[in-house]
Amino acid sequence: MGAPYRQFCPVAKAMELLDERWTMLLVRELVTGSQHFNDLRRGLPRMSPTLLSKRLQQLVRAGIVDKEVHGAEVRYVLTPAGRELRTVVESVGTWGVRWMGTLGDEDLDPKLLMWDMHRNIDHSAVDDPPEVVNFVFDDVTGAARQWWIVIERDDADVCDIDPERPVSVTVTAGLRALTQVWRGDTTWAGALRAGTVTVDGPSAARRAVPTWFAPTGLARVVRPG
Known part of the structure; x- marks a missing residue:
């Protein structure tokens, strides 16, 4: 102590x-x-x-x-x-x-973001697992640029090495942009409209991604103003 x-x-x-x-x-x-x-x-x-x-x-x-x-x-x-x-x-x-909403660049961490997203998946929204989501951070260099989340029926895993399984859908975003979506600072719809996040794949999978990774918990807190 x-x-x-x-x-x-x-x-x-x-x-x-x-x-x-x-x-x-x-x-x-x-x-x-x-x-x-x-x-x-x-x-x-x-x-x-x-x-x-x-x-x-x-x-x-x-x-x-x-x-x-x-x-x-x-x-x-x-x-x-x-x-x-x-x-x-x-x-x-x-x-x-x-009251502490400002994020510095040093606060952004793709490893932590992927870990938190993978453990908060809404499995009830996943109709036909397994689903493999490839995340590409277009403003990150090196090994941390690409990640894969493999969604099984009742479980999920996050990989920083290609799991060599068919990719269902690819999410491309800036690290800050996807972090803000996950924190609830903006919505999936808002980020997609702004083009800061893009989702590529079959239309059903594109529509489903925001339901698989719906922000939860503190992301739902109402901000002042």
Whole structure:
């Protein structure tokens, strides 16, 4: 835990645990359902494995997380105290959407965007899986330029290497433009009209993509003005 504030205020006591760097974002990942170390790393790609391990240990000691070991499998599961933090994460996120909306270039991360999109697919909108969506970021260079999300009936995977499966539809966009769609700063329809996002493939698949990747959660928060 962080250095004590030495105040009796419950806010101060809570923040002794929660205001250390990366801790609340780690709680965010746990709240959204990640339980395995590698999945937590994918949701926090700029957090070192060493620091992630340290923060998990702190949350276990604080009674926020249970570490469950089943043979070779290790899972990190929120306790009742940890699950109560969902409302805290959602409240902070709602405030952030409403009042901290500006994105710098350093905030844009194709790896994190693809990970978040793949775990929030509306599988009920996918009529005939598997579907393979190729994402091309036309303003990104190197290996991070292309990604593939493979949508199965009840699961999905995100790949940074061609899975060598038939592509159903290709989404081409600037990284900022697709991030803004996913955050709810603009709509799929608005981005498609503006030409900042294009979708290529059979007409049925083109129409379906916005329903497969419909922004959820904090993206639905109403902005001021």
